[in-house]
Amino acid sequence: MEKRFDILDEVFSHFLKGSRIFRDREVLRHDYVPDYLPHREEEILRLGEITAPTLKGSPCSNIFIYGKTGTGKTAVTRFVLKKIAQKSKEINSPVKVCFVNCRLAGTEYRVLAELCSSINEKVPFTGLAVGELFDRFKKALEKQGVIFLVTLDEIDALVKIRGDALLYELTRINENLSKSKVSIIGISNDLKFKEFLDPRVLSTLSEEEMVFKPYTAEEIQDILMERAKIAFYDGVLSEGALKLCAALAAAEHGDARRALDLLRVAGEIAERRGDTKITEDHVREAQKRIEHDRVYESIRSLPTHSKIVLLSAFLLSKFDPDRSMTGEIYNIYSEICDQIGISPLTQRRVSELINELDVMGLLNARVVSLGRYGRTKKIGLGIPRKILIEVFSEDEIFRNILSYRPKFLLSS
DNA sequence: CGTCCACAGGAATGACGGGCGG
DNA sequence: CCGCCCGTCATTCCTGTGGACG
Numbered sequence: 222m223e224k225r226f227d228i229l230d231e232v233f234s235h236f237l238k239g240s241r242i243f244r245d246r247e248v249l250r251h252d253y254v255p256d257y258l259p260h261r262e263e264e265i266l267r268l269g270e271i272t273a274p275t276l277k278g279s280p281c282s283n284i285f286i287y288g289k290t291g292t293g294k295t296a297v298t299r300f301v302l303k304k305i306a307q308k309s310k311e312i313n314s315p316v317k318v319c320f321v322n323c324r325l326a327g328t329e330y331r332v333l334a335e336l337c338s339s340i341n342e343k344v345p346f347t348g349l350a351v352g353e354l355f356d357r358f359k360k361a362l363e364k365q366g367v368i369f370l371v372t373l374d375e376i377d378a379l380v381k382i383r384g385d386a387l388l389y390e391l392t393r394i395n396e397n398l399s400k401s402k403v404s405i406i407g408i409s410n411d412l413k414f415k416e417f418l419d420p421r422v423l424s425t426l427s428e429e430e431m432v433f434k435p436y437t438a439e440e441i442q443d444i445l446m447e448r449a450k451i452a453f454y455d456g457v458l459s460e461g462a463l464k465l466c467a468a469l470a471a472a473e474h475g476d477a478r479r480a481l482d483l484l485r486v487a488g489e490i491a492e493r494r495g496d497t498k499i500t501e502d503h504v505r506e507a508q509k510r511i512e513h514d515r516v517y518e519s520i521r522s523l524p525t526h527s528k529i530v531l532l533s534a535f536l537l538s539k540f541d542p543d544r545s546m547t548g549e550i551y552n553i554y555s556e557i558c559d560q561i562g563i564s565p566l567t568q569r570r571v572s573e574l575i576n577e578l579d580v581m582g583l584l585n586a587r588v589v590s591l592g593r594y595g596r597t598k599k600i601g602l603g604i605p606r607k608i609l610i611e612v613f614s615e616d617e618i619f620r621n622i623l624s625y626r627p628k629f630l631l632s633s
Numbered sequence: 634c635g636t637c638c639a640c641a642g643g644a645a646t647g648a649c650g651g652g653c654g655g
Numbered sequence: 656c657c658g659c660c661c662g663t664c665a666t667t668c669c670t671g672t673g674g675a676c677g
Contacts, residue, residue, distance in 0.1 A: 328662070351661080353653090524664095547640065570665055572641070588641070592675030595639030 241454065242492040242499065248452040249485035251478045254299045259443040261293045264431060268301045271429050272404070275316045275368045276308055280395065280402035283426050287412050288433025291476030294408050297433075298372055305370065315367040324378035329387040332379065333358060340365060355390060359397065366400035377409040385422050392425040435475025441467040444477050445484055453488065458499045462487060465504045483507050516604050519581055520612045526566055528613075529557050530574045532622055534584055535609055538602050540626070546597040547572055553627045560625070561618055575600060 240246075247253055258265065274281045288294045302318045309316035319339040326332045333354045342361035362369060371391070373379075380388065394403050407426055415423060436444070445466055449458050466487070470480030484499075486507035491499045523531065533553040537545040551568045558565040566574075575598065579586040585601045602609070613619040 330662075353660090566664095567666060568640090569642085569667080573665090576642090588673090590673035590675090591639080592673070593636090593638065593677090594675075595637085596671095596673060597638095597640050 240492055241497055242457050242488050243452060244454050245451055246485065246488075248448050249481050249488070251481055254296055254303060255448065257447060258293060258296055258300060259447055260436065260440045261297050261433075264293070264297050264433065265301060267431060268297060269304070272301060272305060272370065272406075275305065275370055275404065276312065276314050278314055278316075278368060280368055280404045281370070282428035283392070283405045284407070284429045284431065285427035286406065286408045286431045286433065287414070288410070289412075289435055289474050289476070290410050291470070291474075291478035291480075292433040292435055293477060294433050295374055298374070298406060298408060302370065302372065315365075316370060317365075317367045318370045318372070320372045320374065322374045324375040326379070329379070330354065332373070332387065336371060337361065340367070340369065351387075359394060362401045362403070363398055364400075369401060369403045370406070371403060372406040372408065374408045375410060376407045377411040377414040380414070380418065385419050388422050388426065389419060392422055436471070436477050437475065438467045438471035441470050441475065441477055441480045445480055448481065449484065452484075453499070457488075457491075457497065458484075459501070461501045462499045462504050465501045469504070469508060482511055486510055513608065516583070516608050517612060520583065520609065525563070526571075527574050527578060528619065530554055530571055531578060531583060531609070532557060532613065532619065534578075534600055534602055535606065535623075536625065536627055537600075538606075542601070545600045547575065547600065548597065550575065550600060556627055557622055557625070560622070572598075579603075 248255070268284070271284055272281045286294050286298065299320060302320060305316060306318050308314075317340060319336055321332055321335045323332055326335060330351055333351065337354065337358050340358075340361055342357060373388075376388070388407075391403065391405060405426060412432075415427075418426070442463060445463055449463065463484075466480050466483045469483060470476050473479055483504055484507075487499050487503040490506050490510070491497075491503045496503070520528070520531065530550065533550045534545065536553055537549060541549075547568070551571050554571055555565045565571075575584060575586055578584040582603045585603045586598045588596070589599045590596045610623060613623055
């Protein structure tokens with residue numbers, strides 16, 4: 222006990238002395254928009270040119286931006302929007318800009334609600350018909366007489382689940398507006414996204430197109446260096462650590478966001494250990510930590526039934542991996558539900574849950590045909606068992622299930 | 634070569650909680 | 656406060672299907 226206090230004392234005093242690592246941690250968060258974006262000058266220029274007409278009070282072409290995650294789409298767009306907003310204030314032109322992340326918003330309704338609130342139209346966060354909401358949006362917009370520059374980030378996520386109805390309406394809204402105009406910037410991570418769109422929507426939306434290429438390792442290095450100058454005290458970041466961050470992120474489709482995360486977490490680890498320099502070891506540790514936290518958090522926040530499905534897959538993989546298929550999973554799932562006294566969902570629904578877990582990477586499910594013996598899904602765990610055990614051990618109810626031996630498996 | 638297993642996964646429909654406008 | 660519409664989750668019913676077996 223005595224020892225514990227000593228340890229904590231050290232942590233406190235470190236904290237009170239202030240960080241010896243970070244000058245400004247905020248700079249490494251990925252929602253931070255830097256003043257300088259290395260290797261994206263061309264894109265900034267192009268986007269600026271396209272959107273410039275809004276400053277003179279006329280709408281600009283709609284733009285479609287593609288590129289994988291962490292290629293700077295969001296940063297570049299936010300940067301340009303910020304400049305537009307600044308300039309318009311300066312010269313007093315009626316431009317309003319708005320940035321919505323469709324995946325975070327989740328539904329058409331919430332996207333529309335965000336659009337409304339950004340033009341100061343108050344709407345309830347649920348309850349209205351989508352059409353009604355759209356009418357209000359249109360009315361408020363018309364009353365204000367502005368050029369509204371809407372950015373829809375991660376637009377593919379919305380369209381894949383909800384369809385392109387909202388986009389269709391948005392692309393046609395100008396026909397019914399006289400005093401105001403809307404221009405749209407659509408951002409998509411998925412290059413094949415076009416296929417999901419109605420051709421009419423596509424042609425209106427992609428009057429201009431931009432593709433963001435992944436960063437190379439060298440480019441990521443430059444980005445990191447730029448931020449590290451502000452984020453860390455001088456001499457804290459070793460060159461090897463920086464290079465490793467860049468290399469790891471480059472291997473993962475040139476994802477700068479990933480690189481920034483690595484750098485930040487590596488810094489945090491170094492800080493916590495009381496080290497004064499960030500080394501390659503810290504970076505490797507950071508990589509492990511990030512992956513672990515991601516998985517841990519996604520399991521923990523799962524709805525109960527999904528957790529049970531995951532547990533079923535876990536038990537099957539432990540006792541009889543060869544039989545790990547939908548039907549078997551469902552049997553064990555039902556058994557566990559019975560054990561903890563909640564009523565099981567149908568197989569149809571569980572099948573859907575398995576798909577969701579598959580998408581999240583917690584399970585690996587692939588359709589296989591066993592010929593005479595039917596067609597099903599072969600299901601395996603997509604993550605180390607260790608993490609799973611770690612998460613479920615924290616829950617009173619699930620803890621016991623971990624070591625449970627399904628009756629179902631005894632009979633075979 | 635046809636059959637038939639054990640599901641996949643689409644479509645329609647229902648239960649439910651939340652918020653509206655009148 | 657009521658009737659209405661919404662989004663979400665779940666059920667019910669359904670048609671489709673790859674390939675080993677006979």
